[in-house]
Amino acid sequence: MMRKYVLYFVAVLSCILIYTSCYYDKASLVYPSSKSCDTTNVQLSTDLNNIMSVSCFSCHSSANASSFGGNYNLEDYNTIKTAASNGKLLSSIKQDGILALPMPQSGAKLSDCNINKFSAWINAGAPEN
Numbered sequence: 001m002m003r004k005y006v007l008y009f010v011a012v013l014s015c016i017l018i019y020t021s022c023y024y025d026k027a028s029l030v031y032p033s034s035k036s037c038d039t040t041n042v043q044l045s046t047d048l049n050n051i052m053s054v055s056c057f058s059c060h061s062s063a064n065a066s067s068f069g070g071n072y073n074l075e076d077y078n079t080i081k082t083a084a085s086n087g088k089l090l091s092s093i094k095q096d097g098i099l100a101l102p103m104p105q106s107g108a109k110l111s112d113c114n115i116n117k118f119s120a121w122i123n124a125g126a127p128e129n
Ligand code: HEC
Pocket: 052, 055, 056, 057, 058, 059, 060, 068, 069, 070, 071, 072, 083, 088, 089, 092, 093, 099, 100, 101, 103, 104, 105, 106, 107, 110
């Protein structure tokens, strides 16, 4: 009588063990932000301004542009929109030397992920979002 239940219990337990031993997580699914770069729906007012606060506004904010930023005020939408459209913005941060001087001036190059964010925003038409 009892034996039947014990056998049943062992059978269920081994099924669970077999099943869980074959279970595994894909790191890219469990930790989506660890390696991938989210370039969907990039916002100028948050995503890009956060990057520029760290790397650009010390020279290109409204307050600093005339003294340090060659009068390029990147807090001004029309200025960044123009630089986005004529290719100078991307050329400067890619530091390809084709259309614009390498930026940030005398600073570390932006990460590939951050460059891709600018690129995605420019490809979306450089919206005032
Ligand atoms: C240390 C100061 C400094 C920092 C930081 C800086 N810039 Fe500049 N940037 C300048 C100056 C000065 C000029 C004007 C250079 C000139 O015309 O000779 C300039 C020019 C530019 C231009 C026009 C380039 C051209 O050749 O017409 C762009 C676009 C630009 N910056 C984008 C950026 C971006 C984007 C960042 C941040 C990733 C950044 N800059 C960071 C100082 C800076």
